[in-house]
Amino acid sequence: MIKVLIADDQDLVRGGLAALLGLEDDIEVVAEVGRGDEVPAATAEHDPDVVLLDIEMPGLSGLEVAERLRDRRVIIVTTFGRAGYLNRALEAGVAGFVVKDAPAAELAAAVRRVMAGEQVIDPKLAVSALTTGPSPLTQREAEVLRMASGEPTVAAIARRLFLTEGTVRNYLSSAIGKTGARNRAEAVRVAEERGWL
Incomplete structure (x- = not known):
């Protein structure tokens, strides 16, 4: 059996x-x-x-x-x-x-x-x-993008991940570029649809 x-x-x-x-x-x-x-x-x-x-x-x-x-x-x-x-x-x-x-x-x-x-x-x-192909997102970009789906502000994401707001903006900008999105909400949607998050 x-x-x-x-x-x-x-x-x-x-x-x-x-x-x-x-x-x-x-x-x-x-x-x-x-x-x-x-x-x-x-x-x-x-x-x-x-x-x-x-x-x-x-x-x-x-x-x-x-x-x-x-x-x-x-x-x-x-x-x-x-x-x-x-x-x-x-x-x-x-x-x-x-x-x-x-x-x-x-x-x-x-x-x-x-x-x-x-x-x-x-x-x-x-x-x-x-x-x-594989996800183009780094582990940190994926983490910030995942957090962006539930947190309303960059400041809130930065506090939760113990990062500076500038660092969070850089990760979000990079993730938006890699997903071909126009904004972070669209980047989250694209990444989720492709199974990257």
Whole structure:
């Protein structure tokens, strides 16, 4: 039996994935959690063969969890089929990346293939990732841009990140240029759409 842990913050989705995989003769869902920060403890307790992670969860994102579980077989199962997310997931060492609108049989097949040592990537997303390329943002530019989506002023961002206002403006200006945006709100939108944040 292939033991699987499912982490998704939406109860209905998590339950649906568990029910679908539970129909397979060779797959057993050993744990379900609704927060990213619950995954490490559940993994230690249940010792799954494969961990299925959503990207956007409270506590820790699926990408942050994947970074911490590099010694495990991890498949990202997400609604957000963005090339930037795929690139970041591959950097985190995931074994698979499947979008939620894929047929149910594909998920079970992906679990089996990952268990066999293969890497499974949604083909359309792989092509998109190759044509889009990696994020042009530095880690600090991404951090400032991420903060800009929730903070109304440069001064507030500077206080939160312990930077000067001039430094924050420089990072924002650079990020705006790299995203081809006209302003910081548009830069945030572009970066989020491409999975760079």
